[in-house]
Amino acid sequence: MTATHSQQGPALPAAGGIGRWLAETLTTRPSFSSYFAPFMQYWQPGWSTHAWRAAVMQIRSELSDVYSLVLKPDSRWAGFVAGQYVQLTVEKDGAFCTRTFSISSSPAHWQTTGLIELTIREQVGGRITPWLRQHLHANSVVNISAAQGEFTLQQVPEHRPLLLIAGGSGLTPLHSMLQQLSSEVSAREVHLLVYARDSQHFLFQQALLGYETSLSNLSIQWMDSEQVGFIDESHLQPLQRLLECDVFVCGPSPMIKAARDALRVLHVADERVHFEYFGAAPLDRVAQLDASRVVQFSRSQHVLDVAQASNQSLLEMAEQSGLNPVSGCRIGVCHQCICQKERGVVLNTRTGEYSDTGPEEIQLCLSVPVTDVVVSL
Amino acid sequence: MTTTVMNRGNTVLVPAPAKAGGHVTIRPDDATLDAFAEELDALRAETMSKVGQKDADYIRRVIRWQRGLDMGGRVVMLVGFLSPLWWTGLFGVLMLAIAKILDNMEIGHNVMHGQYDWMNDPNINSRDFEWDNVGDANSWKRYHNHEHHTYTNIIGKDRDYGYGILRLSDDIAWRPRNLYQFFMYLKLSLLFEFGVAYHELAGERIFFGKKKKNSQLPISREELKQAFFRKIRRQTFKDYVFYPLLCFPVLVPVLLGNLAANLIRNLWTSTVIFCGHFTESAHTFRAEDCEQETRGQWYFRQILGSSNFEGPRWLHILSGHLSCQVEHHLFPDVPAYHYPEMAKTVEQICQRYGIPYNTGSFARQYWTVLQRIVRYSFPTRRELANA
Numbered sequence: 001m002t003a004t005h006s007q008q009g010p011a012l013p014a015a016g017g018i019g020r021w022l023a024e025t026l027t028t029r030p031s032f033s034s035y036f037a038p039f040m041q042y043w044q045p046g047w048s049t050h051a052w053r054a055a056v057m058q059i060r061s062e063l064s065d066v067y068s069l070v071l072k073p074d075s076r077w078a079g080f081v082a083g084q085y086v087q088l089t090v091e092k093d094g095a096f097c098t099r100t101f102s103i104s105s106s107p108a109h110w111q112t113t114g115l116i117e118l119t120i121r122e123q124v125g126g127r128i129t130p131w132l133r134q135h136l137h138a139n140s141v142v143n144i145s146a147a148q149g150e151f152t153l154q155q156v157p158e159h160r161p162l163l164l165i166a167g168g169s170g171l172t173p174l175h176s177m178l179q180q181l182s183s184e185v186s187a188r189e190v191h192l193l194v195y196a197r198d199s200q201h202f203l204f205q206q207a208l209l210g211y212e213t214s215l216s217n218l219s220i221q222w223m224d225s226e227q228v229g230f231i232d233e234s235h236l237q238p239l240q241r242l243l244e245c246d247v248f249v250c251g252p253s254p255m256i257k258a259a260r261d262a263l264r265v266l267h268v269a270d271e272r273v274h275f276e277y278f279g280a281a282p283l284d285r286v287a288q289l290d291a292s293r294v295v296q297f298s299r300s301q302h303v304l305d306v307a308q309a310s311n312q313s314l315l316e317m318a319e320q321s322g323l324n325p326v327s328g329c330r331i332g333v334c335h336q337c338i339c340q341k342e343r344g345v346v347l348n349t350r351t352g353e354y355s356d357t358g359p360e361e362i363q364l365c366l367s368v369p370v371t372d373v374v375v376s377l
Numbered sequence: 378m379t380t381t382v383m384n385r386g387n388t389v390l391v392p393a394p395a396k397a398g399g400h401v402t403i404r405p406d407d408a409t410l411d412a413f414a415e416e417l418d419a420l421r422a423e424t425m426s427k428v429g430q431k432d433a434d435y436i437r438r439v440i441r442w443q444r445g446l447d448m449g450g451r452v453v454m455l456v457g458f459l460s461p462l463w464w465t466g467l468f469g470v471l472m473l474a475i476a477k478i479l480d481n482m483e484i485g486h487n488v489m490h491g492q493y494d495w496m497n498d499p500n501i502n503s504r505d506f507e508w509d510n511v512g513d514a515n516s517w518k519r520y521h522n523h524e525h526h527t528y529t530n531i532i533g534k535d536r537d538y539g540y541g542i543l544r545l546s547d548d549i550a551w552r553p554r555n556l557y558q559f560f561m562y563l564k565l566s567l568l569f570e571f572g573v574a575y576h577e578l579a580g581e582r583i584f585f586g587k588k589k590k591n592s593q594l595p596i597s598r599e600e601l602k603q604a605f606f607r608k609i610r611r612q613t614f615k616d617y618v619f620y621p622l623l624c625f626p627v628l629v630p631v632l633l634g635n636l637a638a639n640l641i642r643n644l645w646t647s648t649v650i651f652c653g654h655f656t657e658s659a660h661t662f663r664a665e666d667c668e669q670e671t672r673g674q675w676y677f678r679q680i681l682g683s684s685n686f687e688g689p690r691w692l693h694i695l696s697g698h699l700s701c702q703v704e705h706h707l708f709p710d711v712p713a714y715h716y717p718e719m720a721k722t723v724e725q726i727c728q729r730y731g732i733p734y735n736t737g738s739f740a741r742q743y744w745t746v747l748q749r750i751v752r753y754s755f756p757t758r759r760e761l762a763n764a
């Protein structure tokens with residue numbers, strides 16, 4: 001599943017100072033490794049100056065539309081904290097495509113086996129998530145970024161009880177936390193509420209039941225939305241020490257909103273509530289520009305609400321927000337307005353094609369946002 | 378030279394016919410050109426649907442060849458010049474020259490046109506590619522992709538037309554200095570990379586002349602100047618200081634070898650580019666021709682202003698596929714490696730619409746370029762009579 005998080009810069013630091021000057025002067029590339037990259041990639045597919053290699057060990061079915069990628073990251077990959085996510089990059093038809101996924105396994109598991117797992121829901125009509133399942137196989141090589149994200153247990157003191165609320169495949173980072181706690185054999189009080197759209201869609205059911213032996217104070221409630229509906233106060237009220245809990249919520253955005261509202265009604269302080277959006281962002285297929293959208297210029301921190309019918313280009317929008325991006329012809333010829341889109345779908349007004357949902361270069365003057373879009377400007 | 382005709386009840390201006398060395402081509406009416414544009418758009422869409430892994434593999438392969446030749450050439454030069462058979466070092470010079478040509482043409486030029494941006498490869502994209510010549514890539518991108526590709530062969534707007542040095546059409550008034558323009562041409566060719574580097578600064582009149590009015594320069598004049606000198610310094614350091622010193626016992630031969638490689642590259646790139654726009658039947662246009670141009674009219678002008686040359690595969694690659702200048706001007710961001718294939722269809726389409734399509738062997742096209750440079754060294758009869 002896809003976490004909608006803004007990303008931090010490149011995964012590997014660029015060489016500075018004299019090394020960079022020499023590389024730029026002698027090779028016209030920003031680093032020597034970038035100069036040699038095409039050779040390295042030839043010799044070792046997936047070699048990258050910007051990310052780490054990870055070998056696919058196994059693709060395991062979890063549910064009919066959910067699978068886990070078992071990956072063995074390069075030994076230099078720095079590891080992670082339970083709850084964090086990585087960006088996964090694959091080369092599809094010659095193009096690098098990037099998606100963000102939470103790690104569903106624990107750091108302890110990685111330390112003993114060298115393996116991590118990403119648990120992914122196939123998006124209907126998606127470009128990447130079904131493709132990964134079909135085209136990757138044991139021994140394929142993919143790239144992953146450094147682990148990122150603040151949605152971790154390190155944010156809260158160890159002695160306090162936990163309330164974990166998962167919606168659908170938003171369970172993945174929470175599963176990582178639980179697996180970690182269980183490996184440490186803890187008596188910490190943990191309440192887990194797992195919401196699924198029906199009883200067929202409970203993820204990690206076996207594994208979670210198994211944790212009840214090593215986590216003496218774990219209670220799990222399986223919430224079948226067909227039976228109990230969306231999350232509301234009545235689901236949380238029975239919890240006795242609710243006000244002492246640190247709450248972690250992960251799921252699609254309407255679910256997070258409902259959970260936060262319910263917690264507020266029950267007087268749980270906002271600082272106690274940690275959440276991570278899941279799955280709501282990328283819609284791979286878009287019909288027309290009818291919904292209202294939000295455009296975010298990440299470097300300048302400008303946020304713009306786009307009127308429903310607007311077909312203004314991102315270039316015009318940026319200029320209206322007082323930004324001054326480089327541009328030239330404004331008709332798609334000169335390529336000066338190229339800029340990194342971090343996520344979201346844009347329509348190329350010249351070719352009529354919709355972009356990918358992940359990070360890629362776009363021409364601002366030709367791009368009209370179709371979904372919520374984040375542009376690094 | 379503008380005539381007024383009635384068209385669908387509206388009065389519209391029909392621009393002066395495009396001219397090329399005496400013969401004129403009348404622009405077809407809008408409806409015809411719209412249909413024409415549709416066919417070209419369809420060709421573009423069809424080609425783009427095929428772009429994929431093969432293209433990524435291809436450009437990486439070319440880059441590996443370029444880097445192999447770059448490093449290999451420098452080694453061969455050193456070993457060759459050190460050996461008793463000193464002339465074997467000349468192979469190194471040739472290898473280095475080819476590496477530079479590949480870097481500038483098939484890789485740099487095409488990557489900077491955004492032809493490979495879809496790959497999302499941080500090392501192969503138009504935003505931060507830099508090439509192995511003295512021209513600053515960002516400066517080139519600013520004027521080339523915009524000025525030259527939008528205002529192709531429009532006298533007065535496309536300063537690539539004759540580079541402000543050569544008179545290649547009688548739209549430009551003859552001046553006595555044109556008499557020796559053939560020598561100017563040779564000089565320009567040899568120093569072509571400096572022409573590329575200086576082009577934008579000349580337009581902005583950074584060093585000479587009055588500051589350009591309503592300049593659209595997105596960086597400051599100071600930054601432009603700095604980038605210009607920085608790139609020249611770096612290239613000079615690399616080819617004339619660092620590598621010669623590294624090969625200390627044969628410092629002078631290596632320095633001269635590097636110089637020769639740069640000159641060979643300059644001559645070759647300038648020759649390819651002259652064959653693309655200054656052949657006998659490449660047309661010129663006037664500024665009003667491109668006002669409110671439709672897509673069909675734009676295509677039409679691009680085709681008339683460009684010319685192709687034919688040859689074996691390696692010639693296409695060494696020219697960065699600018700051998701298919703027509704296709705490049707129609708589809709500047711389609712991976713160039715598809716141009717020879719597209720050219721067949723474009724030529725057929727042009728034939729059906731009666732639009733001249735300019736192609737010929739490399740030797741023939743270049744011969745017409747030389748003739749053109751010589752012909753316009755002299756004034757027209759009218760100018761002579763007025764003088």
Ligand code: FES
Pocket residue numbers: 327328329330331332333334335336337338363364365366
């Ligand atoms: S401004 Fe020229 S391509 Fe966008």
